[in-house]
Amino acid sequence: MTHWLLSTREQVSAPIAAQLANGLFGSLPIFIGGVINSVAVAAVAAGRMHTAPFIGWLVFEALLGLVRIGVVQSSHSATPERLERLRHLASLLSVAWATSVGVGALLCLTSGDWVLATIACLSTAAMVCGICLRNFGTPRLAAVMTFAALAPCALGGLMTQEPSLRIISVQLPIFMVTIFSASFGLHRMLVSWMTTTAELERSKALNETILQSNPDLTLILDADHRIVFSNRQPEELVCQSVLTGRDFCSVLEEKDRPAAAAALARAQRGELTSFTTCFTRPTGEKLWFDTVVNETSDASGRFIVVARDITRQKHSEERAIWMAHHDTLTGLPNRAVLQDRLDAALMQADGRILAVDGDAPGHALLIVDVDNFKIINDTLGHDGGDVLLRALAARLRAAVGHGDLVARTGGDEFALIVAARDDEALHRIAARIYEELREPILHGDRVMECGASIGASFIPLDGPGRSEVMKAADIALYAAKAAGRAQMKIFEPAMMDEVERHQAMITAARFALKRKTILPHYQPKVCLTGEGRIVGFEALLRWRDRDGHVRGPDAIQAAFNDPILSVAISDYMLEMILNDIEGWVADGVAFGHVAVNVTSGDFRPGGIVETVLDRLKARNLPASCLQIEVTEDVFLDKGALDVERALKRLSHHGLRIALDDFGTGYASLSHLTQFPVDLLKIDRSFIGQIGAKGDAEAISSIVINLGHCLGLEVIAEGVETVQQQEHLITMGCDTGQGYLYARAMPAADVSGHVREHEAARALIHMRQA
Template sequence: MHSRRASVDRLTTWLLGSRLSVPEAIAVQLMNGLFTSVPIFLGGIMNISAVAAVAASRHPSAAFIGWLLFEIALGMLRLAILVHGRRAIRAGRTPPCLLSALLSCVWAGSVGFGTYLCITSGDWVLATIACLSAAAMVCGICLRNFGTPRLAAIMVFLALLPCVVAGLRTAEPIMPIISVQLPIFFLTIFSASYSLHRMMVSRMTALNDLQRSELLNQTILQASPDYTLILDPTDRVIFCNRPNSADSDQDSLMGREWMGLLPEEDHALGIQALEDAKAGKSANLVTHHFDASGRKRWFDIIVNEICDGSGRLIVVSRDITHQKKSEEEAIWMARHDALTGLPNRALLQDRLDQMLDDAGPAMTGALLIVDVDNFKSINDTLGHDAGDALLCAFADHLRAAAAGDDIVARTGGDEFALILAARSDAEVERTAEKIFERLREPFAHGGRLIDCGASIGASFIPRDGKLRSEIMKAADIALYAAKAGGRAQLRIFEPAMMVEVDRHQTMIASARYALQCDTIIPHYQPKISLRTSQVVGFEALLRWRDRDGELRHPGLIQAAFGDPVLSGPLSERMLERILDDVGHWVQAGIAFGHVAINVTAADFRRGGFVETILPRLGARGVPPSCIQIEVTETVFLGQSAEDVKDALRRLSDHGIRIALDDFGTGYASLSHLNQFPVNLLKIDRSFVEKIGSNADAEAISATVINLGHCLGLEVVAEGVETADQEMHLMAMGCDTGQGFLYSKAMPMEDVEAFLAFRSRTVPRRERLASG
C-alpha cells in the first residue's frame, strides 16, 4: 500500500511538477491551477460537445453518436471533479489533482479522436469545423495549464496526433503537407507552454513576457476585421491595417494626414474627434467614402490616445455599410407599404404636417381619400391573390393620374390617399376624372376581367382645418358622402356634410347605449286572417328606449344594423328576448299562433344560426311551428347564397316556416322561389298603401297573390291601414293582413289582452255582418 502511494505521488509530481526549482507553496498553487479558469474549462467542454453534436447530426453513425455520448458523460464527470476540487481548496484540503489531470488527458485524447473521425469522414465542412475547434482546444489547454507544462504538452500531443494521422490517410493533397507541419506546431505549442510556465514562476521570464505581449497585441490587431490606423503626434499615418487588402494598399496610406482621408463635409467632425482624443476622451464619428468601384461605404470610427505617453492615436474603423443599408431599408419599410411600394400613413401624415406648418392663408393643396368600391366582394369571390393584384394595379392607376410632385399613399386595406398641389375644385375634379378614366380600363386576373371603381373624398389645405387630424377627418367625411351618394364619384368636403356624419354617429352611439343598458325591447304586430278575421300570429319588431326612457323605432338606430360590431349583438339580443316571450306564452297556454322573426343576410353570414336557434327552442319547450323566419330578397344574393339555402332548408325540415319579405321590391326572381324553401310571400307596404288609388299597385298586388297561390304559398299583405284596402285584398284572395288597421306593434305584456279582446269582438262582428 505504501509503495503504491509512493508511485502515485511520483506520477503526480512528474506530471504536474516543474523542471524549475520552486518553493513548495508555489508548486501547490501551480497544481491547483487545474481547478481555476472555469470559463476556459466550460468553454472547452461545451465547444467539443457542440462539434460532436454537429457531427452526429450530419453523420448519425455509431462512431459519431458514441463520441457525442462519451463527451457528454466525460464532461459531466470532469465538472463534478472540478466542483469538488474547488470546494476542497476553499476548505484547505488537498484536491484530487492526479484524477483531474488524468481525466484532462482522456478529454484531450477524445478531442483528437473526434477530430480524426471528422477529417476521415470526407465531409470537409465538418472537418473544417473540427480542425478549428481542435485548434481552439489547444489554445485553451495551453492557457489553462500554464502551471503544469508537462500536462499541457501531453494534452496537446493527444489532441493533435490523431490529426496528423488523419491527414496522412486522406486523399486530399494538402492534408499530408499539413500533417507534416503539425509536428512543428507541436514543438511551437510545447515551447510556448514551457515559456509561459517560466514566465509565471521566474523573474527571468519577465522580458520574454513583455515580448510575447507585444506580439499578441500585434497579432490581434492584424487579425481584426476592423480598419486600424496609428497616427503620430502630427496626425499622420504611421501604421495601417486594412483587412483583406494587399500590402501595397496599406503602404499607400503611410505618411498621409488622417484628415485627408475624410470627406470634406466631415472635416469638422474629424477635427473635433482628434481634439477629444488628445484630451483623453474617446471620440466617435460616422463617415463614409467611395471605394475603387464607386460604391459608397460607411464606417463607424473610434479615436483614442495610446496610453504610452508618445502622443500617438489609434483609429479603429468598422465597416457598417451592411448595417447602414439595413437601417435605411428598415426606415423605408416603416414609411412605405410592403405590397404596393407606396408611402404609408406615417409618411402621409408627416407630409401633411409639413404642408400645414408652411401654409399661408391661401389654399396650398388638397387631400384625396380614395376607397376601392366593393373590394371585399372581389377579395372574397376571387381570393386574396386577386385582391392583392387589384390593389397593386389600383396603385399604378393612382400614380399615373397624379402629377410629379403629388404624394400617393396607401393608408390601409383598400384605402389610398393623394396629396395634390391643388388650389381649386376644378383642379381636384381634373385629377379625380383622370383616376376614374384610368379605372374604366378593366383589370384582368386569372383570365377574368374585373371592373374596379372608386369613391373619392377631398378636403383642402388649410381651408378645411388647421391640424392634420381635421384635414383627414374632412376628407373622410367627404368620402362617406361619396359612398352614401352611390359610390364611384367624387365629393369635396362641405360643412353641411357634418350633419349626416353626426346623424350616423348618433345612431351608432344610441344603439351602443341601448345594448349596454339592455333597453332593446321586442314589440309584436298581429297578423290577421282576411278570411276569418282571427289572429294567426305576430311579427316581432325591434323597439328601444333612449336615455330619457322614450320608446323609439329602429329607424333611429338604422346605421347600427350595418355596423359589423353592433349588428350581431342587436340581432342576438332581439332573438333572446323574442324566444323568452314565446316560451312564456307557450308555458301559459296562450294561443298566439306564431311569431315571425326577421333574419338578415349578415345573421346567416356569421354562421351557426340554425345550430343556435333550434337548441334554444328546445330549451324553452317551444315547438318549431310557433316560429317563422322572415328574410328579404338580399339573402338569396351574393357568395353565401348556397349556405343560406342550406340553412333555410334545415330550418324548414324542422317545421319552421320561411317568409319572403318585401317581395317585388328587390332582385328576387321566380327561380329563387323554386330554389329556396319559401312558404309565405309578403306584399310590400309600398304597393298596399296605393290600393284603391293606383291601378299599377293593384295589378302588382293581384299578380303577387295569384303567383303565390299558384306556387302553393300563403300571401301576407303588409301596411293595411284602411278598411277599403282590406276589402280590395279580400277580393283579390289575399290570405293574411298586417297593419295599423288591426293594431300597432305592442309590448309582450299586451298580447294576451289583445288576443282576448279579438276573441270576444270578432265573432260578434261576423254575426252582425251576416244578419
C-alpha cells in the same frame, strides 16, 4: 555524456536549447581558424622535431579537421532528427580536438625546443579563447574543452627541466577557473537575452496576429499625424494608394476632415474621442466607419486610430428608418409621413393666409378606397390582393404631379396630398386617376378590374387641423360609397350632418342594447278568407331612448347595417320573443305564431338562424309557433348558398318561411322555387294605393294569383282601411296586417287583445246568426 555536454542548468525552452546547441555549427571564422591553427602548429612541430609523436599529431589534426568541417557542412541541409545526431557527434569531435591540442602542447613543452613550446602555448591560449567565444551557448562543453586543452599544458609545465616554466602549472588552473566562470556568466547573459528576445518575438507575433485578425482598421500616427502603421492593405480599403507615410486627414473625404482634426486635437489633450466618417468606393458604394482616436501612453506623441466598419449597421438603421415611414408591400409612404405632410401643408396654408398671398397654390387631401377589395381577396387569394394593391399604388403615383404625395394608410386605403385650389382641379385629378384605373390588371391568367371610391377635402378650408381635414375626407369617402361607389365626392358640410346622424343611430342602438331597453312589440295578422280570426303576430322592434320614449326601428336604422351590432340586436330580440311565446303558451293564449324578421347578417356563422332550432328545443316549443321573414336582398347576397341551406333546414323542421316586401326588390321568380318560401307578403307601398291607383290593384292581384299558383299563402301588410280590406278579400288575399286591426303592442297586451278580438268575433257571429 553528449546530452550532459550540450545541456545547461538554466531552464530554457526547447527551441532556445536547440539554438544554443547549434553554436557548434556557427561562428565559422573562429571554427575554421581553430582548425587551421591547430594543423599549422602540428605541422611546425613535426617539421622541427621529425619524430613519430609529432608526425602522428599532425596526421590526427589534419584528419580530425576534415571530419569536423564535413560535419559542419552537413548540418546546413540536415533534417531536425539528423541535426540532433550531428550535434552529439560534433560535441565529441570538439572534445577530441581540444584534447589533441592539449596533448600537442604537452609534447611541445617537453620537447626542449623552447621556440616550439612558446608557439604551442600561445596557440593553445588563442584556441581556448576561441573555444570560449564559440561555445558559451553550451558552457559545459566549453569547460570540458578548455580543461582538455589546458590540463596537459599544466602537466607539461611540471615535466619541464626549466623551473621558470613550472609557474604555468600554477597559473593555468587559475586561468581555467576564470575561463569557466566567464563562460558560465556569458551563458547566463545569453540565455536571458535569448529568452527575452523570444518573448518579445512571441508578443510581437501575437500583437500582429491580433491586429491582422481584427476586423477594425487600426492605424498608428506619429506626432505630425502621419500614418506609420496600418493593419490593412490599401486594396482592402476604399483608398487606392499606400497608407503609410500619408497625412491621416488627407486619407479622409473633404467633408469629414474638420471632424477628424477636432478629434485629433481633443486626443492630444488626453481625451478619448470619436467621430463617424464615410468613404465612397469607385463603384459608388458607401462605407461608414465609427472612428476612435486616442493618444498613446508612451509619451511619444503618437496616436492610435481604430475605425470600425458600421456600414451594415448604417444600412440597417436606414432600412429601419425607411420601414418606419413606408409601407413594405407598395413602397409608398405610410400614415406617419402623411400626417407630417398634412401638418406641413396646414402650416404653409397658415403662412399664405398671414401673407395674404392669393396666388400661392392650395392643397387637397384625397382618400382612395378600393371597391370590393374583400371579394378580390376571397376569390383570388391574398396574392391577388397584393398584386392589385401594388398596381394601384403605381397608377396613383402616375396620376399625380411631381411633389404630390401618395401614401398607403392601411388595408385597401390610400391617401393623396395634391396641389389643387378648387373643385375643378380636383375633378381633373380624379379623372386622371380613373383613367389610370381603367386599364385591367393581370394576375396570372386572371384579369382584375380595379374600381375605387374617393373622398376629398381641401386644406385648410375643411378643417384647421390634421384630424379635421382627414375626417372631412373620410366623410366624403363615405358619401361616395353610399352614392354607388366608383366616384369622387368632395366634402360638404351637409355630409357631416349625415355622418353625425348615422353615428347617433349607432350610439343609440348600442346604448339601448346595453341598457336592455330594446323590446319587441307585436302586430296581429288577421285571416281574410274566414271569420277574421287572428292567425299570428309579427314581432316589430321598439326601443326606449334616454328620455324613456318608445321609438321605432327607423331611429336606429344604421345599426342594422353594422354586421356585429345587427347580429347582437337580432339575438337579443329573438331571446325576448321566445320568452314571450313561452309565457303565452303557458297561459294558453291562442297567438297562432310569431313572425321574426332576419337579415343576411343573421345567416352568418354564429348568427341567430343557426341557433333557432336549438333554442326552441331547449324551451320545449313547437317549430310552428315561429315564422322566419326574409327580404329579397338575402337571396342576392354572396352567401346565398348558405342562406339556401339554412332555410331548407328550418323548413324541414317545421318553420314556415315568409318572403317580405315582395315586388319591391330584384328577386327573380326562380327564387320562389329555389328557396323554401311558404308565404308572400305584399309590400305596404302597394296596399296603401289600392282604391287610388289602378296599377297598385293590378300588381297586388298579380302577386296574389302568383302566390296561389305556387301554393303560397299571401299576406298584405299596411292594411289601414275597410275599403282596402274589401279589395283584398275580393282578390282572394289570405291574410291582412295593419293599423285597421291593431298597432304593434307590447307583449303584456297580446293576451288581452286576443281575448277582445275573439269576443268581438263571437258577437259579430251572434248578430249574423
